[in-house]
Amino acid sequence: MSSSDDDSQQRFALGFLFALIALVISVVVGTVVVQRVGAKASAKPEAAAVASNAPAAPAAAEAADDTASVRVENGVVKFYFASAKADLAAGANEALADVVKGVAEGKKAVVSGFHDATGDAALNAELAKQRALAVRDALKGLGVAEDKVELKKPEETTATGSNAEARRVEVTLGAL
Known part of the structure; x- marks a missing residue:
């Protein structure tokens, strides 16, 4: 019975560890995506000027x-x-x-x-x-x-x- 309890606890610990790793990766990827979207949004006025062949102010x-x-x-x-x-x-x-x-x-x-x-x-x-x-x-x-x-x-x-x-x-x- 103790061997079964140990296996159950190990599975729980491993599952928890994998979930925690997945959460950390999701946060990092989300942060990178938000930063890139923000950088693209701030670059749009310049891109619009280039696209219209207008000189950038x-x-x-x-x-x-x-x-x-x-x-x-x-x-x-x-x-x-x-x-x-x-x-x-x-x-x-x-x-x-x-x-x-x-x-x-x-x-x-x-x-x-x-x-x-x-x-x-x-x-x-x-x-x-x-x-x-x-x-x-x-x-x-x-x-x-x-x-x-x-x-x-x-x-x-x-x-x-x-x-x-x-x-x-x-x-x-x-x-x-």
Whole structure:
């Protein structure tokens, strides 16, 4: 009778072990599938642009990684921000060098905030303001007097696809 009980317990233990292994494999395979489906879904806007022979927008790359960045385009310094953040990207001081030089030559820095049309409009406007203030503070840190910096009211931007383009602050030079 004890031999029969031992066989029964061993069968139960082996069955339980196989079930546990099957569960672990199912979870791993499920996780991989979900990650691949998510990666394909985020790549679809770029694939659609390629399929239609349209050039991919530069902002699309920034939307994919949702990180802060800074660029200078045609004399305009553009700060892009991560979602719900007001932290400046690395390289901000270098990007602002020409603006600081222009202010020293008698111009003023005009700081314009932008935000997207999704979510609460008041919260978006406040976040755009905080981002603009962060850029103003960076200019002040580089020696620009506060009276040489003009803050423009946040503007709403309707972005196509991603809202990365809308989450920006632009700095231009203007006349005093």
